[in-house]
Amino acid sequence: MSQPSAWLHRHIGLLPAGLVLDLACGAGRNSLFLLEKGCQVLALDKDAQGFVALEAAGARTMRHDLEADIEHGNWPFAENAFAAILVCNYLHRPLFPDMLGSLEPGGLLIYETFAAGNAQFGKPSNPAFLLRQGELLEQIRSNPQVAMQVIAYEEGYVEQPKPAMIQRICARKTGKTNVLDRL
Template structure:
């Protein structure tokens, strides 16, 4: 685990907040967000999703294993006066005990052991926005370890207890220069 922390700390020592836009599944479906509530940006990195959500008046919790990323996000939140509670956390199912959220956002992160805990941490009516890489991606850029890449329709299976609100996975069909070719997008809602 030390190697994972060092790897991400090294990456985030070289990068800035401004370089990371919020994930498309969130920005393109912003109209689905509640006007108030508690949200979690899971494995937030420099926190582009956290910032996007806090700018819309939501109370944001942001977790990541990299303390470099978390320190940068904390500084940015203070500078910008944003309501973001950023915490260094090695995320595991136990991280969600006694936590509940109206919205959870996960982008470019996949840990299959967390699915039940994510669903459990959503409040009734709560929304999960998820976007991450697929095995059928077109780009040769990392990640390429299949452990971190979604199989066909996997988000639909992992989060099947949620009511499906939106799903997109373009696979390798048609003109591969167009469309969403490297990632799948999912939005689900916890039933009341």
């Protein structure tokens, strides 16, 4: 099994207690890391290839194609369902508003994927699967009912785990406004 995301590893200490959704989990490298750290994990992917190992390690799993018929409500989760959502190396722009809504107040989004310019290093190279400059910052504002506080954001070239252009963000869903938010 390959190493978990360095971005996840860097921000693991910020995760609130509760259920973590590993969206498009693939073989489950990040889910297994989360489980080792004592998190409750729901691992979702359209391919169930890694589910046996994940279930044996204690994860709940869900096979679901997030890109099928999204216009008709294909997002399978309720609002405020997750303490955290992790997305690594996956991009489907229409999911952002619903995904953000599914974070609990105070919930954490840890997201990283490929960005424009990645074609020079290999796949993905199709612009449909690459974030435009600054786009991840725009996407966390895609649900007008959800306010997100950016904790960390990076955009640029990385050498590990392989040379790539990436964007990554760690952001917390803010709760209801209160007097402490006054400027």
